[in-house]
Amino acid sequence: MPIYKNGKPVTASDGSVMHCHGAGILEYGGYYYLFGEDRRDRRRVSCYRSKDLVNWEFRNICLSLDSETKRHYVRTDLRLAPKNSGPMTPEEAAAISLQPIGHRGANIERPKVLYCEATGKFVMWMHFENGRDYNAARCAVAVCDTVDGDYVYMGSFNPVGNMSRDCTLYKDDDGTAYFISSARDNADMMIYRLSEDYLTVAEHVKTLWPGQFREAPVLFKENGKYYMLTSRCTGWSPNQSGWAEADAIDGHWSSIRPFGNETTFNTQPTAVVKVGDVWLYIGDRWDPSDYLNSTMVYLPINLENGCSIDWASEVNIDGGKITTFAGDIGELRIMLPGCTDYLGGDGYNVFTKKLAYANTGLLWLVEEKSGCVVLRHKDSGRCLSSEGVLDEYKDGDDRLLWELRDADEGKLFINRRTGKSLLAFGRRVILTDGDDRHFGGYTFVKNY
Ligand code: DGJ
Numbered sequence: 001m002p003i004y005k006n007g008k009p010v011t012a013s014d015g016s017v018m019h020c021h022g023a024g025i026l027e028y029g030g031y032y033y034l035f036g037e038d039r040r041d042r043r044r045v046s047c048y049r050s051k052d053l054v055n056w057e058f059r060n061i062c063l064s065l066d067s068e069t070k071r072h073y074v075r076t077d078l079r080l081a082p083k084n085s086g087p088m089t090p091e092e093a094a095a096i097s098l099q100p101i102g103h104r105g106a107n108i109e110r111p112k113v114l115y116c117e118a119t120g121k122f123v124m125w126m127h128f129e130n131g132r133d134y135n136a137a138r139c140a141v142a143v144c145d146t147v148d149g150d151y152v153y154m155g156s157f158n159p160v161g162n163m164s165r166d167c168t169l170y171k172d173d174d175g176t177a178y179f180i181s182s183a184r185d186n187a188d189m190m191i192y193r194l195s196e197d198y199l200t201v202a203e204h205v206k207t208l209w210p211g212q213f214r215e216a217p218v219l220f221k222e223n224g225k226y227y228m229l230t231s232r233c234t235g236w237s238p239n240q241s242g243w244a245e246a247d248a249i250d251g252h253w254s255s256i257r258p259f260g261n262e263t264t265f266n267t268q269p270t271a272v273v274k275v276g277d278v279w280l281y282i283g284d285r286w287d288p289s290d291y292l293n294s295t296m297v298y299l300p301i302n303l304e305n306g307c308s309i310d311w312a313s314e315v316n317i318d319g320g321k322i323t324t325f326a327g328d329i330g331e332l333r334i335m336l337p338g339c340t341d342y343l344g345g346d347g348y349n350v351f352t353k354k355l356a357y358a359n360t361g362l363l364w365l366v367e368e369k370s371g372c373v374v375l376r377h378k379d380s381g382r383c384l385s386s387e388g389v390l391d392e393y394k395d396g397d398d399r400l401l402w403e404l405r406d407a408d409e410g411k412l413f414i415n416r417r418t419g420k421s422l423l424a425f426g427r428r429v430i431l432t433d434g435d436d437r438h439f440g441g442y443t444f445v446k447n448y
Contacts, residue, residue, distance in 0.1 A: 002054035004315045006297040007266070007285045012048055013057040020046055021284055021294050024112030024169065025273045026122075028147050032273060035062065035111045035124065039101045039291065042066055042081075044108040045124065047148045053273070053280070053298070053317050059148040063124070065105040067142070069153045073200055076155025077138070081105030097133045099236070099291035106156075107131045108140070110216075110270065112169040114177055115147070116198040122147050123198040125179050127167050128156035137163035139181060141199055159192055159201045168271075170219040170249075178205070178249060180217045186233050189214045191249060205250040212256070216241070218269045219249075220279055227307055229259055229269040229281070236288035238263040243307040257306065260299075265311050267297045275300075276320035281309050300324065 010018040020036030027033075031049040038046035038061065045063035048056040065081035085104040093100040101107050111126040121143050128140035140156035158164060159179065167181035177194040179201065191206040208214075214230040221227070226246045232239040241264040242256035260267070267283025274280070279301040287293035299309040300322045313327030 002052040002317050004054045004298050004317065006299075006313050006315065007295045009293075009295055010056060013055070016058065018048060018056055018058075019043075019292065020048055020296075021286075021291070022110040022270050023282065023284075023296070024110070025271050025282070026113045026115065026147065027273070028115060033059070033113070033147055035113050036270075037109055037111065039099070039107075042103050042105070044080075044106065045111045045126070045142075045151070049148065053275070060150070062144070062148060062151045063108065063111070063126075063142055063153060065103060067151060067153045069155070072141070072154040073157070076141075076157045078153065078155045079106070080153055096131070098129065098131070101131055105131050106140075109165075110167050112167070112271075113147075114169050114171050114198055116177070116196075117175055119197045121145060121197075122149075122151075123177075124151055125167060125169050127165055127181070134165065137165050137185075139164040139167060139179065143199065154199065159190070160204045162190060162204075164190075166215040166217060168217045168219060172221070172249065178219070180219060180228075182215055182217070183207075184210075186213050186215060187211050189217060189228075189230060193250075206253070208244075208253050209256060214242070214256070216269045218272050218281075220272045220274075222279065222303055227303075228253070229272070229307075230256065231264065231268045236286040236291075238266050238268055238286070240264060241267075241269055245307070259307060260309050261311070265297065265299065265309070270296075272301070275317055275322055278322050279303070280315075280317075280322065 012018045019038040019040060020034050021038075023034050023036030025032050025034055031051060032053055034048045034050070034056065035045055038044065042065040043061045044065065044067075045061070047059045047062045049059050050056045065085065067080060069078040069080065071078060082104055087103050088096075088100065092104070098107050107129040109127040109129070111124050113122055113124045115121075116123050122145075124142040124144070126140050126142070128136060128138045130136045136156070138156040138158055141154045142151035143154060144151040159181070162181075162183040163185060164181040164183060165186060167179060170178045170180065172178070177198050179192045179194055181190055181192075182188070183190045188210045189208040189212075190204060191208065192201040193203050193205050194200065195202045208228075213233045215233050216229070216231040218229040219226065224247070226249050228244050228246075229241055230244075231241045240262045241259040243259040244254045244256050246253040264283060267285050269281065270284050271282040272279050273282065281299045281301050283297045283299070285295045285297050287295075298315045298317075299312060300315070302308045302310070310324075311326060312324030314325040316323045316325070
């Protein structure tokens, strides 16, 4: 029985762990072809194929820093790697605002591939960055005669002059292809119609949700209706995704409604694929502390009443039918708002992490101390700690400060010194120390 275990590393047929992040799926010749980010060494896009979405066969590194390049449109930038580029020094790796990518050179994200009937070629669109930061904000195109061959890189550019980051491709029933990407520092989501050869943008057809800052677009169509999934913008930390619908791709799009729970079950959309009558959602479960530990999550989409997913820890894909097993949802995690990292989960006993607000720098150091996790505040040096389960918080002198208890509507924090309690509003709470000083707002999320 082909059972996919959500959030677990997948071993491909060659015995190695799959690296195929920000992936897209193309159905071709009786296989599902998965193209995704592979940041090891000089690799950039790897391809795997499967008949059942569970057992994957490694096929090729379709794009690397050493790929052949060919100019197609005059103003594309063909650079993939600086001359004599080698591995990054630890200092260089530490200085970049990307997750380390091993070798100096382009950072490629969210590659997606379509087959172009008009030319008989396979065309890959992706998000290009220079490998140091996210300032280039360009899309890039590569092309190949075979589905999983060596793609020829045709350069990066700004579509219609726009910034272009998270992206996807969509091919309509009549063969018209669209490229969808975040523009204006992610404030707007753009839809572009592609040229007939799929190699460049023919026109900008729609600006969606201006100023609403969306990422991770995924587009599909069911019963004549277009659906788009997108996430909010919180770096590598998950957030609640949204879905929207339209009767025409360049027509009126609805506003965005919630999709999944507050973390989209700890995922960010990357692809969808139809299995029998059901659309299967594929999300990246990013590991913010180690990109290469990131995994994929499959969840069947329910379109009966809007567009929704429920949690399942296992997805059984058998003969075009999907059944799920809800399973264990794990422990609670703490997430600081606007934060790039979590506290909690499997890493509880093994790591020292830094929690920082996105724009204000380091706020907490998370340390392991005699089996406990301790949050040490950067400025005051004061600590909060939790004893394995998130039920007690102590200060640096081992005095119990808070107790966390279940309450009818969420979580109740009891301040052990004052006896005062603080109720979690939904999943958000304000913690104060013994002197009632605020330690900040936390979001408690289930560790899916
Ligand atoms: C979220 C995007 O969806 C990812 O593809 C990646 O660009 C991260 N942001 C980087 O922070």
